[in-house]
Amino acid sequence: MGVSERKAREKEELWNLILEGAMKLFAEKGVANVTIRNIADAVEYSVGTVYVYFKDKNAILHALHTKGFLELRDRFLVLLNVENPMERLKAAGKVYIQFAQEQPDMYDLMFNTQAPMDFVKEGDGDVWNEGKATFGFLRTMIQDCQAVGHFEGHDPEALSFLIWSIVHGMCSLRISCRTDVVNLAQPTTQGYAEFLRMLDKF
Amino acid sequence: MGVSERKAREKEELWNLILEGAMKLFAEKGVANVTIRNIADAVEYSVGTVYVYFKDKNAILHALHTKGFLELRDRFLVLLNVENPMERLKAAGKVYIQFAQEQPDMYDLMFNTQAPMDFVKEGDGDVWNEGKATFGFLRTMIQDCQAVGHFEGHDPEALSFLIWSIVHGMCSLRISCRTDVVNLAQPTTQGYAEFLRMLDKF
DNA sequence: ATTAAAAATGAACAATGTTCATTTTTTTTA
DNA sequence: TAAAAAAAATGAACATTGTTCATTTTTAAT
Known part of the structure; x- marks a missing residue:
């Protein structure tokens, strides 16, 4: 079944989406001025979702x-x-x-x-x-x-x-x-x- | 009159007291882990007093x-x-x-x-x-x-x-x-x- | 159509730097 | 010495931060 594979792909895509959003903000405002909330807003997901894909800010x-x-x-x-x-x-x-x-x-x-x-x-x-x-x-x-x-x-x-x-x-x-x-x-x-x-x- | 002079001296003394308290904490816990509240507690003054003597954390x-x-x-x-x-x-x-x-x-x-x-x-x-x-x-x-x-x-x-x-x-x-x-x-x-x-x- | 699993959510928490109206202390004046 | 003025100290309150987690929503399996 290709379901789990598609899921894995989607998971990776969102992971990348979040990261690229972070990257963009980071280039705009500097690393010190980017918050998790900023990133969540940028990719149009909730703060909690960011924490599903990344353990923490580190x-x-x-x-x-x-x-x-x-x-x-x-x-x-x-x-x-x-x-x-x-x-x-x-x-x-x-x-x-x-x-x-x-x-x-x-x-x-x-x-x-x-x-x-x-x-x-x-x-x-x-x-x-x-x-x-x-x-x-x-x-x-x-x-x-x-x-x-x-x-x-x-x-x-x-x-x-x-x-x-x-x-x-x-x-x-x-x-x-x-x-x-x-x-x-x-x-x-x-x-x-x-x-x-x-x-x-x- | 020696009042204003004594005041100035006291002001400098407290300034130094706060700074030395900060220095001590700083050596103990590392710069990243020292808060204004920590410093205030260490010298037994209020947070507000620290801000009377120092413009900000910088x-x-x-x-x-x-x-x-x-x-x-x-x-x-x-x-x-x-x-x-x-x-x-x-x-x-x-x-x-x-x-x-x-x-x-x-x-x-x-x-x-x-x-x-x-x-x-x-x-x-x-x-x-x-x-x-x-x-x-x-x-x-x-x-x-x-x-x-x-x-x-x-x-x-x-x-x-x-x-x-x-x-x-x-x-x-x-x-x-x-x-x-x-x-x-x-x-x-x-x-x-x-x-x-x-x-x-x- | 029901049930189970997975994914997404956002309110809530503790901690931070900072402010400022209020209180306390000290100094000056009458 | 007592009252008024000035200076100093206060800590409650605010906005932001990273982080958590019970709940809701969506998706998959039965």
């Missing part, structure tokens, strides 16, 4: 953060065209920073907000898959660089974390308005350019 | 964040003993990271949370003095390094921002639990060690 924020990682992964696809590992690494940083600049709220949700991590820790797997895959991608790039002679004597794990920290630090400080005290017109762009200049020695 | 959080910067500045004092500019810079990073590790909530309030910045922007001066002074301190260190031949050809402003971003990025990722996907026992310590190894080339 679950919604985690699902949203996952969508963010999907888009970031898409953006990273252009890197496959970059043959030279070092150039690929440099380009990856640019893509990362650009994403953070264009979608600051989403970036904040992905890399700063506690909610998605709380959801992960409440769950079964207990592991942050999105972060794991993304960091793994960076680690591979670093190893590719080392394979052609760069970063000699450096530990790839620590170096990956260091480089992640550099771009994250700049994006994070920018988003939280801490760069107001830095006398640069475009802090992240100019800061990253400075980093690229450093990389020339490796 | 004002309290800003005052707390300022206390954090005072402590960070104190910790930086040991750097005055380090003659060599490059060694001073390296030591400064260590102090910064250590502070973030020992007081993650305070660090988060100082460098991530929106509230203190909102307070600054609502105010007159409109400038984040704490950040300005701290960043200025870093800039001076970089310039001292350049004066003895380091970082040749690098822009001090951009370089300062880059280095700030490095240590902030590591601390920030650590505090927001994003380092769970990094295979390092002590991400910040090992990541910073990797950075120090990089600095050898400059």
Whole structure:
């Protein structure tokens, strides 16, 4: 019988509908200003229904953060065209920073907000898959660089974390308005350019 | 007459009392879990009184964040003993990271949370003095390094921002639990060690 | 057409930041 | 010293939030 299958499909559709409604509001008003009631209104369902499909607000924020990682992964696809590992690494940083600049709220949700991590820790797997895959991608790039002679004597794990920290630090400080005290017109762009200049020695 | 003076003193004393109560709760339960009612209870005054002394919660959080910067500045004092500019810079990073590790909530309030910045922007001066002074301190260190031949050809402003971003990025990722996907026992310590190894080339 | 299961509902709850008319305390004045 | 004025403290009340759950509505099975 195809009934249960159709039901499953409908269930998934509403799940997506709610999530997309949340996504839209979230882009409009910022994550901090979106309430469960807002989301319910937007999709024309009751508050209770939202809670049928999502355990709590953390679950919604985690699902949203996952969508963010999907888009970031898409953006990273252009890197496959970059043959030279070092150039690929440099380009990856640019893509990362650009994403953070264009979608600051989403970036904040992905890399700063506690909610998605709380959801992960409440769950079964207990592991942050999105972060794991993304960091793994960076680690591979670093190893590719080392394979052609760069970063000699450096530990790839620590170096990956260091480089992640550099771009994250700049994006994070920018988003939280801490760069107001830095006398640069475009802090992240100019800061990253400075980093690229450093990389020339490796 | 000494009445108004005594009044002013009493006013400041209660202001401090409230703030220290907030500070204590804040250290106990974390910034996210402290309410105005908690603070009022802790100092044995009413909720309304707290609002007589502080415009809103942002004002309290800003005052707390300022206390954090005072402590960070104190910790930086040991750097005055380090003659060599490059060694001073390296030591400064260590102090910064250590502070973030020992007081993650305070660090988060100082460098991530929106509230203190909102307070600054609502105010007159409109400038984040704490950040300005701290960043200025870093800039001076970089310039001292350049004066003895380091970082040749690098822009001090951009370089300062880059280095700030490095240590902030590591601390920030650590505090927001994003380092769970990094295979390092002590991400910040090992990541910073990797950075120090990089600095050898400059 | 009845019954059972599933899905959707929205009123209700506790907790939060915030306000403000009222009360209490202190200071000044007569 | 007693009354009036000013300052300080109060806490009840409001709007919003995330969340729950008994009830109603819709759908499926008999």
